[in-house]
Amino acid sequence: MSAPAIEVTALSVRFGVIEAVRDVDLTVAAGAATALVGRNGAGKSTTMRVLAGVLPPTAGDVRIGGLDLRRHPLAAKRATGYCPDVGGLVPRATPWEHLQLAARLHQLADGWQEHARALLDRFELGAAAHRVTSGFSHGMGRRMSVVLAAFHRPSVLLLDEPFDGVDPLGVEATLEVVADARSRGAAVLVSTHLVELAVHACSEALVLRGGEVVAATAADELAGEDGARTYRALLA
Numbered sequence: 001m002s003a004p005a006i007e008v009t010a011l012s013v014r015f016g017v018i019e020a021v022r023d024v025d026l027t028v029a030a031g032a033a034t035a036l037v038g039r040n041g042a043g044k045s046t047t048m049r050v051l052a053g054v055l056p057p058t059a060g061d062v063r064i065g066g067l068d069l070r071r072h073p074l075a076a077k078r079a080t081g082y083c084p085d086v087g088g089l090v091p092r093a094t095p096w097e098h099l100q101l102a103a104r105l106h107q108l109a110d111g112w113q114e115h116a117r118a119l120l121d122r123f124e125l126g127a128a129a130h131r132v133t134s135g136f137s138h139g140m141g142r143r144m145s146v147v148l149a150a151f152h153r154p155s156v157l158l159l160d161e162p163f164d165g166v167d168p169l170g171v172e173a174t175l176e177v178v179a180d181a182r183s184r185g186a187a188v189l190v191s192t193h194l195v196e197l198a199v200h201a202c203s204e205a206l207v208l209r210g211g212e213v214v215a216a217t218a219a220d221e222l223a224g225e226d227g228a229r230t231y232r233a234l235l236a
Helices: 044-051 073-078 095-105 112-122 138-151 168-183 195-201 224-235
Strands: 006-015 018-028 033-037 059-064 080-083 156-160 187-192 204-209 212-218
Touching: 006 044, 018 033, 018 044, 018 187, 018 204, 018 212, 033 044, 033 168, 033 195, 044 059, 044 156, 044 187, 073 080, 080 138, 095 112, 095 138, 112 138, 112 168, 138 156, 138 168, 156 168, 168 187, 168 195, 187 195, 195 224, 204 224, 212 224
Parallel strands: 033 187, 033 204, 080 156, 156 187
Antiparallel strands: 006 018, 006 059, 204 212
């Protein structure tokens, strides 16, 4: 059996005396999608930042595509597409300039332009392709961050709060990106406090509370009124 595309063992992150993440284990297989759910401050974004190579862990091991993130950070980052929970865009650059830079960084073959236009159109950003992102609404910025994460067709896709402030069409486009990534064998990890959308996007879910995993379950176990009661009980 092949190694998981995302493999995290005993991950802990401390900021001074604050332990933001404590002994988190998670695995995501190629072609699978897992959700990290929990209240704000549960440790979801901190975990995602570690996996993206933005934040060093205090303890624990992280492997991306079989690569040890500590020993092979650049190779692991090349295999990853990351939508951060905030920021990630250059205010004075346009979406098209962002995509041009991404194409150069990932050494994409000529012809990437058609894929870029299709992604922008899917997220209803085609008309804004040559506007600087400093004028974007929060929802437009979220959609553009998902576009950039998915653009180079990474083998690991990390989406941190991709649905926050996004309208229904943007939500649908994001769900399609997740489905597309899974269909080509990528592993997807979605962090969100919107459990209903996590259920639609993913097949598995990890519930975080106070930096710890309090439950690992099939995502549909958190669906509907019964699922909502289960979820509230886990966070109590």
